[in-house]
Structure formats: C-alpha cells, structure tokens
Amino acid sequence: MAATSAPIKVDVGTDQLISHAAHFLGKAKKDVVELAVREYIETHRSEINEGIRAALSQLDGSSASAIALLTDVPVDHLQEYGGMPSGH
Template sequence: MANAPIKVDPRTDQLITQTAHFLGTSKKDVVDVAVREYIENHREQIHRGVLDALGQLDGTTASSVRLLANLTPGELADIGGVDEPN
C-alpha cells in the first residue's frame, strides 16, 4: 500500500517529531497509532454521524448533492437545483 502524505501545522509536526524521537519510533507510526486511537475513542460519534448522513439520503441525486455540499433544499434550489436522471 502506498503512503499518502498528510499536512499538519508546524506545531503539530513538532509534537509528532518529538514524540517519535522519545518513543524511538517513526513519525508515521506515531500518526498511525494516534489516528486509530482517536477513531476508536470517537466511534459512537462517528457512527451517529454516518446514520444521520444516511437518513438524509433518499436515493436522489439532489439529496446526495445537498449532503456533500452541506446545502439545504432551498439553497440547492437557489443555485439552480439538480437535474435528476430518468
């Protein structure tokens, strides 16, 4: 699997660098463990967000666009709406 670069602010990069140094590991490993722990610690919140997003989808292109663009139905209509495929 190829590595995907991520960008963090300089202060966070400094914390990652120092942590990796003092733990005797790589920055990649520090970020990997931190992200996995964060996701595990927020699993319920993530699950609720997924269920909320799914509840907003009704099978139409418009509902997908509204969800992805964070628009209300009125806001989507104001910018021209979405043509639904037949």
C-alpha cells in the same frame, strides 16, 4: 500488495510534537501518526457512527439529497444555486 502512503499536512507545532514523540518512543513519525489516528478514531467511534447514521437518514436515493448532503445546502435551497437537471 505493497502498502502505499499519502502525504498529510499538519501545522509546525503539531509536527514538532510528532517529532518529539517519535524520538522518545523510538518510532518513525509515520508510525506515531498512524497509531494516534487509529486510537482517536477508536475513542470517538460512537460519535463517528452517529454522524454516519445522521447522514444516511438524509439520503432518499435522489441526486438532490446526495448533493444537499455533500454541500450542506438543504434540498429546497438547491434551486437558488441552479437547481437539478430534470429527472433527478
């Protein structure tokens, strides 16, 4: 299977940093970004896992808890935004 890529947007200053790093490292910009992101994620893995555990602890299997988590609206406030269909 061929690797696919997805565009990302960064500000002009960050793009210049990536361009300079790629030039002086003799790498493609996409390779610099990929390595930087992987390194960043590895460095912050425990924080990411902590966030995942916190998110999972908020889920109780209901649609309301999933919507509350995704929207950052407490379950008891969902009614203010139209509520949930009955049976959810």
